[in-house]
Amino acid sequence: MYAKLQAHLQAELAQIEKAGLFKRERVITSPQNATVRVGKGQDVLNFCANNYLGLSDHPRLVEAAKLSLDSHGYGMSSVRFICGTQDLHKELERRVADYFGTEDTILYAACFDANGGVFEPLFDEQDAIISDQLNHASIIDGIRLCKAARYRYQSADMDDLERQLVAARQHRFRLVVTDAVFSMDGHIAPLDQIVELARRYDALVMIDECHSAGVVGPTGRGATEHFGLRGQVDIITGTLGKAFGGAIGGFTTGRKEIIEMLRQRSRPYLFSNSLPPAVVGAALATFDLLAESDELHTRLQANTERFRSKMQAAGFSMKPSQSAIVAVMLYDAKLSQDFAARLLELGIYVVGFFYPVVPKDQARIRVQLSAAHTFEQIDKAVEAFVKVGKRLGVLS
Numbered sequence: 001m002y003a004k005l006q007a008h009l010q011a012e013l014a015q016i017e018k019a020g021l022f023k024r025e026r027v028i029t030s031p032q033n034a035t036v037r038v039g040k041g042q043d044v045l046n047f048c049a050n051n052y053l054g055l056s057d058h059p060r061l062v063e064a065a066k067l068s069l070d071s072h073g074y075g076m077s078s079v080r081f082i083c084g085t086q087d088l089h090k091e092l093e094r095r096v097a098d099y100f101g102t103e104d105t106i107l108y109a110a111c112f113d114a115n116g117g118v119f120e121p122l123f124d125e126q127d128a129i130i131s132d133q134l135n136h137a138s139i140i141d142g143i144r145l146c147k148a149a150r151y152r153y154q155s156a157d158m159d160d161l162e163r164q165l166v167a168a169r170q171h172r173f174r175l176v177v178t179d180a181v182f183s184m185d186g187h188i189a190p191l192d193q194i195v196e197l198a199r200r201y202d203a204l205v206m207i208d209e210c211h212s213a214g215v216v217g218p219t220g221r222g223a224t225e226h227f228g229l230r231g232q233v234d235i236i237t238g239t240l241g242k243a244f245g246g247a248i249g250g251f252t253t254g255r256k257e258i259i260e261m262l263r264q265r266s267r268p269y270l271f272s273n274s275l276p277p278a279v280v281g282a283a284l285a286t287f288d289l290l291a292e293s294d295e296l297h298t299r300l301q302a303n304t305e306r307f308r309s310k311m312q313a314a315g316f317s318m319k320p321s322q323s324a325i326v327a328v329m330l331y332d333a334k335l336s337q338d339f340a341a342r343l344l345e346l347g348i349y350v351v352g353f354f355y356p357v358v359p360k361d362q363a364r365i366r367v368q369l370s371a372a373h374t375f376e377q378i379d380k381a382v383e384a385f386v387k388v389g390k391r392l393g394v395l396s
């Protein structure tokens with residue numbers, strides 16, 4: 001029975017390999033941190049994790065996870081509404097809402113689920129969803145699961161957004177949805193203008209804060225803090241898998257009735273298991289830590305600024321960015337791969353991205369800074385970039 005599908009898959013896989021798009025996993029044998037151990041024991045400086053605040057191996061989170069294992073057990077063996085809600089889950093939902101200045105929060109197993117389960121319970125064929133062209137795959141999939149009419153605007157293009165808002169006028173409800181920070185460039189969506197347009201055209205606003213929460217804004221509380229719009233965005237989704245410790249988990253936070261309706265009807269919430277106590281306990285420790293001090297965010301900002309300014313001075317071309325993502329532009333696909341390989345030989349772990357992940361002739365190396373990096377490590381990375389840049393003719 002399998003032979004026909006097998007032959008089909010083998011041919012398809014060979015095609016992927018031939019196009020140079022085959023994905024391979026690099027095995028790490030250490031915890032996630034500023035340095036990681038890869039392959040046969042080589043220690044490399046890590047500039048490609050979403051470990052923005054350096055919390056992935058933070059002693060306080062590890063300790064909180066252990067304590068929660070002891071006090072609340074290992075697994076929940078239930079969805080939330082049957083017997084999968086502990087005091088820890090309720091407390092974390094409250095803490096996430098406090099952090100973002102919203103009314104209520106609902107937890108999911110991942111932000112992929114939060115985005116997958118947010119549209120369908122709230123909107124139907126009478127409504128319209130207006131989505132930034134570069135939005136994350138989970139937003140695109142979530143919109144597909146919903147019967148609302150779909151409109152798309154050119155990324156961060158406010159003239160085009162306005163055209164789509166005009167085109168969507170006849171619908172009952174309109175929702176504008178965007179990534180707050182776009183992961184390939186690191187730039188922030190113009191949320192101030194989006195909110196203003198949404199007001200003018202009577203639309204709701206949703207943002208995905210996965211790459212901005214903990215990172216942008218004066219104290220890292222995300223895009224709504226950055227633009228002075230706390231409490232004014234209707235729906236925010238985010239992850240516990242990036243800045244907030246990097247384990248697993250997602251959330252939707254925002255208007256009270258919206259969150260309440262998601263608890264009634266959101267399918268990934270109703271039909272998927274509850275987050276384990278160790279993860280929830282460590283997430284609570286994360287928000288304790290962030291409430292006590294902005295130190296990690298301040299360090300992340302200083303690190304990002306140091307890397308950008310040194311790379312600028314060295315003559316590299318970079319996309320404008322307000323986040324901890326720095327896209328070092330190399331334009332040529334093969335060059336981006338060679339460049340990353342040579343950096344790895346020098347102990348710097350970064351990833352080169354090329355078409356179709358980014359537009360044609362826009363190949364780049366994406367560098368992600370972390371509060372866990374020291375200035376010394378950042379300087380070492382810049383030195384390696386310069387060395388390889390000269391060797392490969394990117395710098396003169």
Ligand SMILES: *Cc1c(COP(=O)(O)O)cnc(C)c1O
Binds near residue numbers: 109211
């Ligand atoms: C990483 C990411 C997600 C998915 O988050 P998970 O919690 O890992 O499922 C969703 N949206 C955006 C913009 C992301 O960057």
